[in-house]
Amino acid sequence: MSLLLDVIKTNAVDDHPFPSLSHCINRNQKHVTCSACMDVCPKGVYDREQKTPPKWNECQSCGLCVAACPSRCIAPSPANSKRHLLLAERTGEIVLSCRRGEKQAGHVEECLALLPWEFLAYLALGGKLILNLKPCKDCPHEDCLELLEDQLYKLKCFLGEEGYAAHVQVCFDDLPNVKEEGVSRRDFFRAMAHGGQKATALVINDVAGSRVDAMIYRRMLASRVRELAKNRTEFSCTMTLPWMTDECFGCGICALLCPGGALEIGEEQAGKRPVFITPHKCTGCGVCKAVCRDGCVGEICMMKLPHMDRVLLRQVESRSCERCGRAISPGKEETLCIACRQKRRK
Ligand code: SF4
Ligand code: SF4
Numbered sequence: 259m260s261l262l263l264d265v266i267k268t269n270a271v272d273d274h275p276f277p278s279l280s281h282c283i284n285r286n287q288k289h290v291t292c293s294a295c296m297d298v299c300p301k302g303v304y305d306r307e308q309k310t311p312p313k314w315n316e317c318q319s320c321g322l323c324v325a326a327c328p329s330r331c332i333a334p335s336p337a338n339s340k341r342h343l344l345l346a347e348r349t350g351e352i353v354l355s356c357r358r359g360e361k362q363a364g365h366v367e368e369c370l371a372l373l374p375w376e377f378l379a380y381l382a383l384g385g386k387l388i389l390n391l392k393p394c395k396d397c398p399h400e401d402c403l404e405l406l407e408d409q410l411y412k413l414k415c416f417l418g419e420e421g422y423a424a425h426v427q428v429c430f431d432d433l434p435n436v437k438e439e440g441v442s443r444r445d446f447f448r449a450m451a452h453g454g455q456k457a458t459a460l461v462i463n464d465v466a467g468s469r470v471d472a473m474i475y476r477r478m479l480a481s482r483v484r485e486l487a488k489n490r491t492e493f494s495c496t497m498t499l500p501w502m503t504d505e506c507f508g509c510g511i512c513a514l515l516c517p518g519g520a521l522e523i524g525e526e527q528a529g530k531r532p533v534f535i536t537p538h539k540c541t542g543c544g545v546c547k548a549v550c551r552d553g554c555v556g557e558i559c560m561m562k563l564p565h566m567d568r569v570l571l572r573q574v575e576s577r578s579c580e581r582c583g584r585a586i587s588p589g590k591e592e593t594l595c596i597a598c599r600q601k602r603r604k
């Protein structure tokens with residue numbers, strides 16, 4: 259971590275988030291579309307058509323787009339990443355509050371919704387995370403509340419009910435005496451206070467120059483999980499990952515278009531082809547399921563894992579094209595793939 263801190267000792271770079279378009283869900287495919295960053299940005303910085311560059315002069319560096327991006331392709335601003343990485347050095351009990359609170363205890367952020375769930379999980383697994391949500395009851399920003407609810411929900415799914423209870427404390431203070439306004443807000447507080455009523459229903463998702471990249475929080479979490487897995491045999495986490503059905507023959511279109519580069523298809527050996535996944539790179543975005551021409555990617559589902567590093571997802575039945583070695587379905591009689599057959603015809 260100290261290496262990261264050295265590198266981001268804020269050099270002269272613009273203090274705004276940095277989207278990496280190559281990892282954006284909308285890039286390279288049209289089956290799944292995303293507008294999370296545009297929807298959450300209070301300043302309208304992002305162009306909805308994605309044709310003109312973001313208006314960074316309007317950006318207030320709140321960081322909400324970083325937490326909202328489902329494919330984790332927006333890197334935090336230098337100031338935010340520096341603050342977060344300093345916080346990440348700490349272990350034990352960490353109290354997080356936002357600026358709206360009367361008593362700003364512990365580490366204070368502008369808004370707790372700007373902390374991605376992976377970062378919250380990283381902090382929680384270092385000891386205990388205490389979230390002071392008392393100010394949320396009076397906060398006029400419904401969008402932030404929704405985003406925070408989403409992050410806490412994903413955090414709970416990742417840690418599991420037991421892990422969440424052991425590592426996270428959500429503090430509402432004198433909540434029972436508070437006059438509440440809307441149903442959704444009451445539901446939110448209840449869900450968070452009493453262990454997540456929706457939890458079972460959910461099926462969900464280096465340093466570059468002088469700034470960190472967009473997957474920094476995921477890699478931090480993966481490294482913390484690795485440490486824990488080494489020391490505690492019982493440790494497990496839950497991630498949402500795709501699953502290949504029996505029809506999959508490893509054509510690789512999903513691996514090619516996966517925004518996070520989470521999937522890898524290995525070489526064919528004796529009629530089998532291995533499909534690997536790196537869970538900390540998979541955000542559960544569903545692009546792989548949407549782009550598979552043969553419908554071979556099943557539901558994106560929750561899987562219990564001992565770590566977040568590369569694992570064999572499954573071995574699929576496959577043959578190789580006689581000419582180029584590309585995968586062909588074992589159920590077909592042809593010995594050449596579509597591309598080689600077209601070339602031969604020409
Ligand atoms: S940091 Fe805040 S203001 Fe800037 S682009 Fe992201 S959401 Fe918009
Ligand atoms: S939130 Fe992320 S994936 Fe979605 S449009 Fe914005 S940059 Fe792309």
Ligand code: SF4
Pocket residue numbers: 499500515516517518519520521539540541542543544545546547558
């Ligand atoms: S493996 Fe599938 S669900 Fe996971 S990031 Fe890649 S495209 Fe999205």
